[in-house]
Amino acid sequence: MFYLENxxxxxxxxxxxxxxxxxxxxxxxxxxxxxxxxxxRSVASEREALELTLDNPEVADFAAHDPLGFLRQAGERLLVVDEAQREPSLVLAMKQLVDEDRTPGRFLVTGSADFLKTRGASDSLAGRAEILSLEPLSIGELHERDTPEDWVNWVVNGAPGDLESFTPERTREAILAGGYPVPLQRQTIRARNRWFESYVREVSSRDAAELSAGEFVVALGRMLKMLGSSGQTEMVYSKFARQVGVSEGSARRYLGLAEQMYLISELPAWGLGLNSRAVRKPKMALLDTGLAAYFSGMTAEKTRMVGGQEYFRALAEQFVVAELRKQRTWSEERFNLFHYRNRNDEIDIVIELFDGRLVVVEVKAGLSVQPKAWHTISTLIPDDRVAARVIVYLGEQFQRRSNNTYLMPISSLWTHPAL
Structure with missing residues (x-):
């Protein structure tokens, strides 16, 4: 069982x-x-800084009643404001102070909701703020890899070198564990499930109520459970709304709220230059496979059973997308993630580099790969832009089938050598 000690x-x-x-x-x-x-805190410890959180009622009251005074109190030090989305008036106050003095490193603000969707924030902070989205822990981080994993960069450079050993069972455990730090510090499934239960209750009541004036609280938990029980799945809004028991318009608003809270992720459809048979629906999933496994009650034993195997396939695809999304933060290659499907076949992941090249990826949750998978990945998207075609699977074998076509373990995402 995956466990985080430090x-x-x-x-x-x-x-x-x-x-x-x-x-x-x-x-x-x-x-x-x-x-x-x-x-x-780690960044602030390396410099002179004042750290404050708006979770503290007295601090929040100061920020609400005197935002300029609140922001000036750090002087020339870095001011770190945690949960900054709780006080929207800080946006205009920061704009005013930064327009007076554009010294780098004045403010570091954190938030568990999209701070730049606060009223007026996007326009007010344009050109003044940089944004870093932090994902749950990557597997490379969990294993304290010295060099950040950069799978896309490694693949487009020919996938040189040897992979570190990582068994299929450990990969299965990694998929089910996810990357939230606190539950990974707990040593039993029961203890982790208690944490997830409390977490969902907190975000569905307190956070959702603050962002929506209570409108979405009742159905949000049902929506998260429905997504968690589906893995990475194509979103048909009318069907999803019926499953949750709300109108289609409400379902779209709920999903928007969950996305603003960084609880879900969207994988857009890719179709540039392809024929009209392409289906252009996004895929949706919870941000973290550990949270999804909690909602579905999935365990390592259940993934081997009839029914559980099908769900685990969707969860494995969600996991690979999530790991690639994390690596995008620090990768040497700039890229976006998509999926592609026409009426007959589909590609799980299309990685589009900023220079237009593609890496086409199929995800298999078994220890072997059927011949049809090779036909799909080799023919569905034309060769002219494809830098690499890769099937990742639960097994351990690495195989180079041609100059740019590979069979790799899912674990290659974090066990590949550094370039």
Missing amino acids: EVKRHAEPLLNEMLSESPIVVLEGARQVGKSTLA
Whole structure:
């Protein structure tokens, strides 16, 4: 069972330090309990800083009644404001102070809701703030990898070198565990489930109520459970609304709220230049596979059973997308993630690099790969833009089938050598 004994260094920390050296405001955003405050404290400990949280009622009252005075109290030190989305008036106050003095590293604000969706924030902070989205822990971070894993960069450079050993069973455990730091510090499934239960109750009541004036609280928990029981799934809003028991318009608003709270992620459909048979629906999933496994009651034993195997396939796809999304924060390659499906076949993940090249990825949750998978990945998207075609699976074998076509373990995402 995956277990986190010590606090680990985040791969995003050098990037956060770089942002603070260049920008007067840095916004560190992400879901509640993914480690934003810990990372902010680590960065603040290396410089003179004043750290405050709006979770403290007295601090929040000061910020609400005198936002300029609140922001000026750090003087020339870095001011770290945790849960900054709780006081929208800080946005305009920061704008005023930064327009007076654009010295880098003045403010580091964190939030478990999208701070820049606060009224007026996007326009007010344009050109003044940089944003870093923090995801749950990557497997490379959990295993304290010295060099941040960068799978896309490794693959497009020919996948050189040997993989570190990582058994299929450990990969299965990694998928089910997810990357939230606190539950990973608990040594039993029961203890982890208690944490997730409390977490869902907190975000569905307190956080959701603050952002929506109580409108979404009742159905949000049902919606999260429905998504958690589906893995990475194509979103048909009318069907989803019926399953949750709300109107389609309400379902879309609930999903928007969950996305603002960083609880879900969207994988858009890719279709540039392809024929009209392409289906353009996004895939939706919970941010973290550990949270999804909690909602579905999935365990390692159940993944081997009839019914559980099908769900585990969807969960494995969700896991690979999540790990790639984490690596995008620090990768040497700039890329976006998509999926592709026409009426007959689909590609799980299409990685589009900023220079237009593609890496096409199929995810298999078994110890072997059927011939049809090779046909799909080799023919569905034309060769002219494809830099690599990869099937990742639960097994351990690495196989180079041609110059740019590979069979790799899912664990290659974090066991590949550094370039």
